[in-house]
Structures are given as structure tokens and as C-alpha cells.
Amino acid sequence: MSLVFRIAREEWRLWSRSRVVVIAALTIAVLVGVTSLLTARGVADQAANRTARQAEAEAAFFAQPDRHPHRMVHYGHYAFRTPPPLAVFDPGVDAVTGQSIFLEGHRQNTAMFADARSGADLGGFAALTPASLYQLLVPLLLIVLGHGIVLRERESGTLAVHLAQGQSGLTLMLGKALALAGVGGLLLLPVAALALAAIAGGEAPLAAVLLVGGYALYLAVWALFVLAVSLWLDRRSVALGMLVFAWLVTSLVVPRIAIDAASAAVEAPGKIESDLAMLSRQRAIGDGHNAADPAFEALRKQVLDQYGKQDVAQLPINWRGVVADYSEKKLTALMNEIAEDRMTREAAQSRVVTAFGIVSPALALGAASRALAGTDLATHHRFLRESEVLRYDFVQALNNLHARALTYADDAARSSDPEAEARTRVSAKAWSLLASFRFVPDPASARAARAVQPLGLLVFWLAVLCCAVVVGARRLRP
Amino acid sequence: MSALLRETRFLLRDRGAVLWIALALLLSAAATGFGIVEVRDQRATIAMLLEEDARERKSALAGQEDWGGAAYAAFHLTYAPPSDLAFAALGQRDTAPWLHRVRILALEGQIHEADTRNADFGLIGRFDFAFMAATLAPLLLILLLHDLRSAERVAGRHDLLVATAGAARQVWLPRALVRFIGLSLGVMVPFWIGAGFEGTAPGKVVTGSALVIGALLIWWLLVELVARGKASPPVQLTGLVGLWIALALLVPATARALIEAHTPVPDGAEILMLQREAVNDAWDKPKAATMQPFLARYPEWQAWGAVDKPFAWKWYFAFQEVGDMQAEPLAKSWREGGLARDKAAGIAAFLSPASLVERGFERLAGTDSRATIAYEDRVRLFHAKLRAFHYPLLFREPPYDPLAFAKLPRYRPEP
Numbered sequence: 001m002s003l004v005f006r007i008a009r010e011e012w013r014l015w016s017r018s019r020v021v022v023i024a025a026l027t028i029a030v031l032v033g034v035t036s037l038l039t040a041r042g043v044a045d046q047a048a049n050r051t052a053r054q055a056e057a058e059a060a061f062f063a064q065p066d067r068h069p070h071r072m073v074h075y076g077h078y079a080f081r082t083p084p085p086l087a088v089f090d091p092g093v094d095a096v097t098g099q100s101i102f103l104e105g106h107r108q109n110t111a112m113f114a115d116a117r118s119g120a121d122l123g124g125f126a127a128l129t130p131a132s133l134y135q136l137l138v139p140l141l142l143i144v145l146g147h148g149i150v151l152r153e154r155e156s157g158t159l160a161v162h163l164a165q166g167q168s169g170l171t172l173m174l175g176k177a178l179a180l181a182g183v184g185g186l187l188l189l190p191v192a193a194l195a196l197a198a199i200a201g202g203e204a205p206l207a208a209v210l211l212v213g214g215y216a217l218y219l220a221v222w223a224l225f226v227l228a229v230s231l232w233l234d235r236r237s238v239a240l241g242m243l244v245f246a247w248l249v250t251s252l253v254v255p256r257i258a259i260d261a262a263s264a265a266v267e268a269p270g271k272i273e274s275d276l277a278m279l280s281r282q283r284a285i286g287d288g289h290n291a292a293d294p295a296f297e298a299l300r301k302q303v304l305d306q307y308g309k310q311d312v313a314q315l316p317i318n319w320r321g322v323v324a325d326y327s328e329k330k331l332t333a334l335m336n337e338i339a340e341d342r343m344t345r346e347a348a349q350s351r352v353v354t355a356f357g358i359v360s361p362a363l364a365l366g367a368a369s370r371a372l373a374g375t376d377l378a379t380h381h382r383f384l385r386e387s388e389v390l391r392y393d394f395v396q397a398l399n400n401l402h403a404r405a406l407t408y409a410d411d412a413a414r415s416s417d418p419e420a421e422a423r424t425r426v427s428a429k430a431w432s433l434l435a436s437f438r439f440v441p442d443p444a445s446a447r448a449a450r451a452v453q454p455l456g457l458l459v460f461w462l463a464v465l466c467c468a469v470v471v472g473a474r475r476l477r478p
Numbered sequence: 479m480s481a482l483l484r485e486t487r488f489l490l491r492d493r494g495a496v497l498w499i500a501l502a503l504l505l506s507a508a509a510t511g512f513g514i515v516e517v518r519d520q521r522a523t524i525a526m527l528l529e530e531d532a533r534e535r536k537s538a539l540a541g542q543e544d545w546g547g548a549a550y551a552a553f554h555l556t557y558a559p560p561s562d563l564a565f566a567a568l569g570q571r572d573t574a575p576w577l578h579r580v581r582i583l584a585l586e587g588q589i590h591e592a593d594t595r596n597a598d599f600g601l602i603g604r605f606d607f608a609f610m611a612a613t614l615a616p617l618l619l620i621l622l623l624h625d626l627r628s629a630e631r632v633a634g635r636h637d638l639l640v641a642t643a644g645a646a647r648q649v650w651l652p653r654a655l656v657r658f659i660g661l662s663l664g665v666m667v668p669f670w671i672g673a674g675f676e677g678t679a680p681g682k683v684v685t686g687s688a689l690v691i692g693a694l695l696i697w698w699l700l701v702e703l704v705a706r707g708k709a710s711p712p713v714q715l716t717g718l719v720g721l722w723i724a725l726a727l728l729v730p731a732t733a734r735a736l737i738e739a740h741t742p743v744p745d746g747a748e749i750l751m752l753q754r755e756a757v758n759d760a761w762d763k764p765k766a767a768t769m770q771p772f773l774a775r776y777p778e779w780q781a782w783g784a785v786d787k788p789f790a791w792k793w794y795f796a797f798q799e800v801g802d803m804q805a806e807p808l809a810k811s812w813r814e815g816g817l818a819r820d821k822a823a824g825i826a827a828f829l830s831p832a833s834l835v836e837r838g839f840e841r842l843a844g845t846d847s848r849a850t851i852a853y854e855d856r857v858r859l860f861h862a863k864l865r866a867f868h869y870p871l872l873f874r875e876p877p878y879d880p881l882a883f884a885k886l887p888r889y890r891p892e893p
Contacts, residue, residue: 024720093598
């Protein structure tokens with residue numbers, strides 16, 4: 001054991017003397033530090049800002065004066081997607097999806113005002129986050145450090161000396177692996193610190209620990225890959241070229257190819273496209289603003305029968321409100337069907353993307369990281385679904401008020417008779433029907449379940465590379 | 479000339495070099511192919527939506543009985559079709575909307591709708607030609623050229639070669655030139671073929687090609703400077719990859735962070751909230767509170783400006799416009815903030831050849847932030863035309879005649 005440790009210590013000593021290594025390591029350390037601080041501050045600002053705005057939006061709704069309930073349906077409400085605690089490490093899709101959504105009757109709006117839209121466009125990579133630094137740059141540091149870990153000894157002839165002294169290839173390898181693991185451990189400290197901060201901010205320990213574990217797994221995969229290449233190839237410059245090439249393909253090319261492939265493989269119509277496709281079916285439901293729409297004939301008969309009346313004017317409830325309630329219900333079912341279809345297709349696209357993780361550890365880790373942090377596409381979909389429930393509930397509560405608190409005669413005359421109009425105004429006290437909304441991502445266990453598949457891909461790579469290293473170490477010859 | 483031919487023969491026997499060039503060709507072909515598939519898809523979507531939109535408008539107008547109801551019901555498709563070069567640089571088309579359906583209601587409530595695709599696409603980004611040429615090609619060039627000298631040094635032939643050739647330049651220049659040309663062709667040929675398929679304007683192809691080759695020349699110069707040092711091949715490659723990271727990744731990201739901190743834009747959500755409050759408050763305010771600011775902007779409707787019923791369409795649409803007017807300063811500063819950031823980014827891009835190439839391509843392809851804002855401006859212009867069409871009907875109230883809608887303004891995309 002002490003031999004293994006001595007080999008590792010020798011490696012650390014060499015690295016600490018190499019200017020290239022020290023400069024590279026310091027650069028990465030500074031980058032990770034600065035990016036972590038900036039991202040953490042930015043996300044904290046966003047979280048505070050959106051939480052405050054959510055409360056403001058609620059207060060504004062409650063503060064509306066007495067008015068016709070349907071006016072409140074169109075006054076509407078806002079839902080804000082507050083970033084979860086782990087977003088300080090991986091903000092994920094937050095910058096590309098809108099952060100707020102306007103909720104009103106008869107419509108499902110899109111989330112608006114994504115940061116990416118007003119961002120300064122310098123092409124290439126999105127803004128740096130701690131997560132993207134780990135996914136992209138840290139492997140390069142491992143490559144720079146480790147590509148010569150065995151080859152250096154081979155090229156200088158010391159490998160023969162080691163082996164002649166009776167050290168087995170495996171012992172040597174364990175020492176080298178320990179040396180890289182030590183670096184990996186150091187590199188993980190900032191992730192661990194951010195994870196701890198997230199736990200302090202209310203994150204479930206399970207998600208935070210798995211996140212750190214995922215990155216540890218990723219660094220282990222790269223370290224083993226570097227080790228394997230250093231073992232199996234026989235020239236340093238070839239090994240380095242090969243490693244840089246592998247990094248380029250798996251970290252830069254495959255993820256983007258995966259996006260193109262997913263876009264080509266699964267057709268997912270945009271909102272406008274699916275809205276247009278929905279319109280003819282929407283007309284069959286009828287316009288809820290127009291109680292005389294022939295589409296409501298069956299409903300009219302049914303309600304009249306139920307109350308034993310001949311005419312809607314004799315009903316004890318306001319027929320217009322009944323229609324508003326009924327058409328909102330039908331329309332929402334239709335809109336949800338379309339929205340669910342779109343989300344299912346988007347999820348299918350994302351599954352295609354994640355499947356490419358089999359050839360790109362960076363892609364697999366990215367998917368796992370966003371899932372665990374609660375900043376993935378599925379969490380955004382959850383936000384859309386939850387805000388839709390919020391929308392439907394307050395709209396239907398208002399429609400219910402419309403049907404029960406107003407008389408049909410006043411409601412029908414309100415456009416031309418100011419006195420009737422005044423009587424259709426409901427007391428502002430009723431606006432407290434709006435439910436409070438604070439967005440939180442899925443529970444940690446559900447997020448962990450989503451991360452299992454991509455993490456499994458990483459484990460698969462770890463196993464394959466372990467075998468490659470062990471086999472390579474056993475047949476190690478000078 | 480004979481030196482070039484000799485080096486070409488050597489190149490063909492150098493498996494490593496052939497591999498990098500073949501890879502460049504393959505990646506470039508994939509990027510171009512995916513780009514063409516995507517823009518054709520987008521064009522097909524637009525063509526299909528245009529038909530649907532016309533049909534929908536017709537049936538929405540069919541059931542109407544007054545001018546106000548018709549104005550309320552008629553939606554209009556606006557869109558920004560992909561240009562003949564968009565296949566090479568999809569740019570902002572994944573994060574900014576290029577389709578809207580607008581009607582005469584307050585525009586601020588409609589124009590910020592984001593009809594964007596899968597969020598993962600915007601996050602990870604597409605593998606388009608601009609990314610390939612701006613970011614990956616330089617890295618391939620580095621891998622191809624970094625050990626020209628040092629490999630010969632390691633092989634022990636370096637001094638002999640230089641001595642036999644007379645001048646060092648006569649050995650390395652032809653050798654590097656042949657590799658440079660090989661890589662450039664590998665990158666550019668698929669793009670040229672793609673441009674042929676897409677019928678891209680020759681001027682854009684020439685400018686785009688010059689941009690890519692110019693940037694690659696800069697990278698070659700950088701490689702050359704590092705290669706003159708006497709460091710070992712791995713150290714040189716490490717240095718070059720470090721340089722690549724600095725120029726292709728860190729400089730753009732840092733510039734971006736600095737620009738965004740330095741040029742704040744108003745919180746978009748505020749535009750919408752302000753507009754909503756303005757529009758909704760109008761219901762409860764006296765009619766004059768709406769009609770006064772409205773008539774100040776449109777004095778021509780003064781004579782028809784009186785509203786004596788609790789509800790009148792002209793008042794309804796007037797307060798929609800007054801809502802837009804209230805949000806105008808904020809919307810304007812949002813737009814100008816975006817433009818200012820883009821301008822600053824354009825200057826910062828000179829620090830990074832990779833940013834310069836990508837931005838250059840997006841500009842040529844009309845997929846940059848400026849083009850996105852130009853599209854928004856067109857939507858605003860079209861919406862103003864819609865208002866100009868409907869206001870005379872709403873205020874003068876001639877007898878309802880659906881035939882008038884044959885003259886509804888039509889959205890025309892930028893040619």
C-alpha cells in the first residue's frame with residue numbers, strides 16, 4: 001500500500017514542478033472559483049427577484065377593485081419559475097426558457113423573456129457556468145496532467161527500472177490512478193462546497209450528494225480513459241493528440257450532433273403551429289364569450305331540463321357564467337391534450353439526445369446534472385403543468401362566481417345599461433380565491449430517478465475503462 | 479511548385495494528417511446536411527402555416543357581424559423565413575421566435591410570445607457549419623500542424639532537413655501550406671456544395687469563405703509562433719489547446735458577462751405587467767382617460783371620439799393602443815438594450831477569431847440578434863398597418879361589409 005502511495009506522491013511532486021501543469025491547474029482553479037461565485041450570485045439574485053415578483057403579482061390580483069368576474073379572468077395572473085438551490089451549480093435550461101408566464105382565461109401562453117434572447121451573442125458556447133466548466137474544461141486538465149503518466153516513464157526508460165525492481169504493472173497503475181484520483185478529489189471541492197451551500201439553502205441532501213457523485217464519476221471516467229491511453233499507446237505526442245481528439249468529439253461534436261439528430265428524428269411542432277392545428281377543434285367547442293353560440297345548444301337543453309325551465313333567463317343561475325365555465329373546461333381539455341402532446345414529443349427528443357450519452361460522457365453527465373439540479377427540460381415542463389393548474393383553478397373559480405353571483409338579466413344588459421353594469425361588479429373580497437403559487441422542482445427522489453439512466457451510462461464507461469486499465473497494466477512491458 | 483507536389487505526396491502517406499482532414503470533411507458535411515434539413519423543415523412549416531392561417535382567418539371573419547368583432551377575431555401570421563445562408567448558421571433561430579400570430583389587440587401582449595423549440599436545443603446548441611468552421615476547424619488545424627517541426631526533431635531529422643533544404647522556410651512553408659489547404663478544402667467543400675443546393679447568393683458564399691479562411695490563417699500564424707519554440711510536442715500541443723480555449727471559449731464568455739453587466743436591459747416581465755395594468759385599468763376608468771391620450775396621438779378621429787355606452791369597440795381598441803403607449807418607453811429600452819449589447823459584442827468579437835466567424839456568418843445569414851430585432855420591427859410595422867386599416871372602420875362605422883376585408887394588410891417578410 002505504501003508503495004502505491006509513494007508512486008502517487010512522486011507523480012504529485014513532478015506535477016508541482018511542471019510549469020505547464022501548474023499554470024493549467026491554476027487557470028482552471030481560478031475559473032471554477034470565479035464562475036462559481038458569479039453564477040451563485042446571479043442565481044441568488046434571480047431567485048430573490050422572482051420570488052418577490054410572484055408575491056407582487058398575487059398582491060396585485062388581490063388589490064383589484066370590484067369588477068365583473070370575467071374581467072379578472074382576463075386581468076390574469078403571473079407564474080414565475082424560481083430557480084432551485086442547485087441552480088447555483090447548474091442553471092440548466094433556465095437561460096433559454098422564459099422565466100415567467102402570463103395566465104389568463106381561454107389561453108395557454110408561453111413562458112416569456114428568456115435571458116438568452118437579450119444576451120450578447122458571441123457565438124459558440126453559452127455563458128460559462130460551474131457545470132459547463134466541469135463538463136468541458138476539467139477533462140482537459142486531466143488530459144494535460146495524465147497523458148504522459150505512464151508514457152513519460154516509458155520514454156525516459158524508468159518504466160523498465162520500476163518493473164525490474166519487481167513492482168507489478170498493477171501496483172504501478174494503482175499508484176498512478178491514486179495520483180489522478182487525488183487531483184480529481186481536489187477538483188471536486190468546489191462542487192462539494194456549492195452542494196453544501198445548496199443543502200443549506202433547502203436542497204434535499206440526496207440530490208446534492210448524487211450531483212457531487214455524478215461529477216466524481218465523470219472525472220473518474222476521464223481519469224481512467226487518460227490512464228488507459230497512456231498505457232496502451234507508445235508515444236506521448238500521439239497519446240496527447242488522441243486524447244484531445246477524443247475530447248473534441250465527445251464534448252463538442254456529439255452533443256450538438258445529438259441535438260440535430262433529435263430534431264430530425266422527432267417532429268415537435270412549435271406552439272403557433274399546434275395552436276393553428278387546434279383552432280378548428282376549438283371552434284367546435286364554441287366561444288365562451290358568446291352564450292348564443294350554437295355549439296352550446298346541447299348544454300342549454302341539459303341545463304334547462306335540470307332546472308325544469310323553458311328559457312335561460314328563468315334559470316336561478318347566470319347562463320352566461322355556465323357557458324363560460326363549460327367552454328373553459330372543454331377548451332382546457334383540448335389545450336392540455338395539445339400541450340401534453342408537445343411536451344411528450346419534446347421529452348422524446350431529449351431522450352434521443354441523452355441516448356447519445358453512450359458515446360459522450362459529457363452529454364450523459366450534463367443530462368444527469370440538470371435532472372438532479374432541477375433545471376432540466378422535465379422540470380420546465382413541470383412548471384408549465386403546474387402553472388396551468390393554477391390558471392385553470394382561478395379561471396374556473398371566477399367563472400363559478402360569474403354563474404352564481406350575477407343575474408343573467410344584468411349580465412346581458414351590461415354593455416348598454418350603466419346601472420346593470422354596476423350591479424355586475426363583484427366585491428373585491430372574492431379575489432382571494434386565487435391560490436398562492438411558489439414553484440418548486442420535483443422531490444429529490446424523482447429527480448434522482450431521472451438521473452439514473454445517464455449516470456448508468458457513466459457507470460458503464462467506468463466499468464469498460466477499468467477493464468482496459470487492468471488488462472493494460474497486467475501486460476505492461478517496458 | 480515541385481515542393482508543393484512533393485509535400486502533397488508526403489501528406490497522402492501521413493495517416494495522422496489524412497485522418498484530421500477526413501474528419502474535417504466529415505464533420506463539415508454533417509453540419510451542412512443537418513443545416514439544410516432544418517431550414518427546409520422551417521420553410522415547409524411556414525408554407526403550411528400560411529395556408530392554415532388564411533383559412534382560419536376566413537372562417538373567423540365569416541361569423542362576424544360588426545367591424546369590432548371582426549377586428550378582434552382576425553389573426554395574422556407574421557414570420558421570418560430562413561435566408562439562403564441560414565443553413566450554415568442557425569444562430570438565434572433556436573432561442574428567438576420567428577413566427578407570431580398577431581391581431582389588433584395590444585401588441586406588447588403578443589410580440590413577446592416565444593414560439594421556441596425544445597429548450598435543450600437552445601442550451602446545447604446545434605452543430606451548424608458556423609460552429610464547425612469557427613470553433614472546431616481551428617482545433618483540427620492545431621492538431622494537424624502542431625508537431626510539424628517537433629516531430630522531425632523527435633525523429634532526429636530536423637537539423638538534417640533544414641540543412642539540406644538550405645533555408646528553414648523552404649521545408650516548413652510548403653509542408654504547412656499543403657496541410658492548411660487540405661484542411662481548408664475539407665471544411666469548405668461541403669459548405670460550397672450545400673450553398674449550391676440552397677442557391678445561396680455568390681456574394682455571401684465568397685464573404686463567408688473568406689471569413690473562415692481568414693480566421694484559419696490567423697490560427698495558422700498562432701500555431702507557427704508557438705511551433706518556433708523549442709518545447710517538446712506535448713508541451714506545444716498543451717500550449718496551443720490552452721490558447722484555443724482562451725480564444726474560443728474564455729474570451730467570448732468573459733466578454734459576454736462583462737457586456738451584460740455593463741449594459742443592463744429592463745426586466746422583460748415588467749413590460750408585460752405595465753401593459754396589462756394599463757389595459758385592465760382602462761375598464762374602470764372614465765372613458766376620457768383612454769380617449770384623451772388616444773386622440774392626442776390620432777387627432778383625425780377627434781370628431782368621432784365620443785364614447786357614450788359602457789362598451790364600444792373603438793374605445794376597446796383605443797385602450798389597447800394606450801396600453802402599448804404606456805409600455806412604449808420600457809419596450810423601447812428593452813429593444814435598444816438588446817441592440818447596444820449586440821453592438822458591444824460585435825466589437826468584442828475582434829478579440830476572438832471564433833466569435834468573429836460565428837457572428838459574421840450569423841450576420842450574413844440574417845440569424846443574428848440584429849435580424850431578430852429587425853423581424854420584431856417588421857411585426858410592429860405590420861401591426862401599425864392593421865390598426866391603420868381598422869381604425870377608420872371602427873370610428874366612422876360604415877355599414878358592415880365583409881368585402882372590405884379583401885383589402886386587409888398582408889404581412890410581407892423581408893425579401
